[in-house]
Amino acid sequence: MRTIYLDNGATTKIDPKVLEAMQPYMTEKYGNASSTHHKGQEAKIALEDARSLIAKSINAKPEEIIFTSGGTESNNLAIKGLAFANSRKGKHIITTNIEHDCVLNACKWLETQGFKVTNINVDKEGFIDPAKLEKAITKDTILVSMIHGNNEIGTIQDIKSLGEICRRKGVFFHIDACQSYTKTEIDVRKHNLDLVTINSHKIHGPKGVGALYIRKGINITPLAHGGGHEQNLRSGTENVPSIVGFAKAVRIADKGHARQMVKMRDYLIEKVLKIPETYLNGPSGDKNGDRRLCNNANFRFSYVEGEAIGGYLDAKGICSSTGSACSSRSLEPSHVLMAIGLKPEEAHGSLRLTISRFTTKEEVDYVLSVLPGVIKKLRAISSLGGF
Amino acid sequence: MQHGQYTKKVLDYFKNPKHAGDVKNASGVGQVGNPVCGDMMKISIAVKDDRISDIRFKTFGCVAAIGSTEALCRIAKGKKLADAKKITSKDIAKELGGLPGIKMHCSVLGADGLKKAIDDYEKKQRGKKTRK
Ligand SMILES: Cc1ncc(COP(=O)(O)O)c(C=O)c1O
Ligand SMILES: [Zn+2]
Numbered sequence: 001m002r003t004i005y006l007d008n009g010a011t012t013k014i015d016p017k018v019l020e021a022m023q024p025y026m027t028e029k030y031g032n033a034s035s036t037h038h039k040g041q042e043a044k045i046a047l048e049d050a051r052s053l054i055a056k057s058i059n060a061k062p063e064e065i066i067f068t069s070g071g072t073e074s075n076n077l078a079i080k081g082l083a084f085a086n087s088r089k090g091k092h093i094i095t096t097n098i099e100h101d102c103v104l105n106a107c108k109w110l111e112t113q114g115f116k117v118t119n120i121n122v123d124k125e126g127f128i129d130p131a132k133l134e135k136a137i138t139k140d141t142i143l144v145s146m147i148h149g150n151n152e153i154g155t156i157q158d159i160k161s162l163g164e165i166c167r168r169k170g171v172f173f174h175i176d177a178c179q180s181y182t183k184t185e186i187d188v189r190k191h192n193l194d195l196v197t198i199n200s201h202k203i204h205g206p207k208g209v210g211a212l213y214i215r216k217g218i219n220i221t222p223l224a225h226g227g228g229h230e231q232n233l234r235s236g237t238e239n240v241p242s243i244v245g246f247a248k249a250v251r252i253a254d255k256g257h258a259r260q261m262v263k264m265r266d267y268l269i270e271k272v273l274k275i276p277e278t279y280l281n282g283p284s285g286d287k288n289g290d291r292r293l294c295n296n297a298n299f300r301f302s303y304v305e306g307e308a309i310g311g312y313l314d315a316k317g318i319c320s321s322t323g324s325a326c327s328s329r330s331l332e333p334s335h336v337l338m339a340i341g342l343k344p345e346e347a348h349g350s351l352r353l354t355i356s357r358f359t360t361k362e363e364v365d366y367v368l369s370v371l372p373g374v375i376k377k378l379r380a381i382s383s384l385g386g387f
Numbered sequence: 388m389q390h391g392q393y394t395k396k397v398l399d400y401f402k403n404p405k406h407a408g409d410v411k412n413a414s415g416v417g418q419v420g421n422p423v424c425g426d427m428m429k430i431s432i433a434v435k436d437d438r439i440s441d442i443r444f445k446t447f448g449c450v451a452a453i454g455s456t457e458a459l460c461r462i463a464k465g466k467k468l469a470d471a472k473k474i475t476s477k478d479i480a481k482e483l484g485g486l487p488g489i490k491m492h493c494s495v496l497g498a499d500g501l502k503k504a505i506d507d508y509e510k511k512q513r514g515k516k517t518r519k
Contacts, residue, residue, distance in 0.1 A: 326449030
């Protein structure tokens with residue numbers, strides 16, 4: 001059976017050129033970047049080249065980039081590390097009600113350590129109202145942490161306006177850019193960013209590697225203590241092959257890919273919405289991929305359940321995901337879909353399709369030829385809707 | 388997607404249900420669950436000579452919910468009412484070759500749905516008798 005992979009929000013396939021770039025660092029160039037001999041220096045050069053390239057991609061300086069094991073670690077280091085290092089200034093943190101679990105749970109844990117957390121509610125499309133953010137900031141606030149491009153519904157926050165407020169109010173601004181990185185502009189100077197989480201496996205790089213941008217001069221307490229790697233902020237021998245792969249993936253990604261994905265996404269959305277009683281979750285009317293992630297489409301179909309849709313699609317080789325309660329470990333519908341005001345029964349019928357630059361029109365057409373029949377069949381056996 | 392944890396039987400029943408739909412002029416109907424929690428099932432039965440001569444389901448729900456109601460129908464069809472009432476969630480899970488722990492509630496709902504359908508039938512029967 002052929003595979004049509006439309007779950008690129010979960011992870012992506014490695015670009016063959018990325019794999020090729022990584023391979024020598026697992027075979028001949030296996031040195032430890034901390035070693036002073038030539039094998040070590042070979043690795044060190046590759047590591048620093050990768051750092052420079054990634055720094056440049058967000059208009060940062062190389063020394064402002066710390067490599068980590070991925071988005072989860074970068075978010076934890078940013079939020080907990082900043083909170084501990086700055087707790088004398090204040091103990092209040094602001095985040096949103098549409099965060100990835102790693103931010104949500106890092107903040108929850110900080111509450112057990114004496115910090116206070118405010119969750120700002122987003123609007124129906126998943127946007128944060130800058131006025132709401134401004135009002136939420138108190139004298140005790142040290143950090144505002146928010147997801148830049150939402151992994152479920154694709155909403156891209158207006159970080160320029162939100163960053164301006166944080167800078168003016170003198171609070172640190174962290175964004176989780178795992179989904180948005182390389183898909184829409186991130187410029188740490190222009191956007192007033194203090195901390196930025198990025199990772200590799202969403203952009204056709206290897207899994208288990210990411211980075212945190214930390215603006216020069218900001219104090220962070222490390223989570224892992226050890227040999228003092230990564231400016232003493234993240235000890236442990238650097239994962240050079242993966243870091244090289246990460247940088248290669250960044251080098252390959254370009255604006256043309258995003259434009260191409262916007263077109264494909266909008267074609268997919270337009271056709272899927274022709275299925276009766278079908279709705280788009282998240283922002284509509286995005287033209288340039290700056291309000292909605294260029295690879296994200298999220299639908300809800302009345303009277304049917306998302307895991308069942310995914311099950312039928314999977315039987316036809318199509319990989320998708322859902323925010324339905326039945327598919328989650330907690331048996332609760334996705335908190336993001338609830339945050340944009342969906343009723344639980346609406347959230348159950350959600351289906352996320354996330355494309356990549358490798359997705360072809362022919363693949364999308366195949367999905368479009370299968371999906372209406374799947375919905376029809378499930379509606380025919382559903383106890384809702386009177387079909 | 389959680390269907391990676393499902394047995395072949397669950398997936399087969401889910402993909403090719405033989406009992407989806409409504410029994411026409413049903414002798415009894417039972418509805419359980421609600422759309423808020425994500426699974427809602429309707430079981431309709433035809434009763435002849437105290438046996439379930441036909442049974443159909445309509446399910447709004449996940450892979451396990453649809454698979455469970457199909458399994459229930461297969462177990463219950465042809466059974467005497469007294470025996471059909473004894474069908475438990477365990478019987479359904481067994482017929483499916485097992486369900487992920489978190490999905491066991493789906494099989495519980497199916498069994499409850501059938502009991503409600505039989506209750507509905509028996510209530511109607513009593514109604515008929517008293518009217519005579
Ligand atoms: C928005 C967002 N943040 C954080 C993560 C976690 O990243 P990682 O899987 O690299 O730990 C992900 C992806 O899973 C994500 O989509
Ligand atoms: Zn279920």
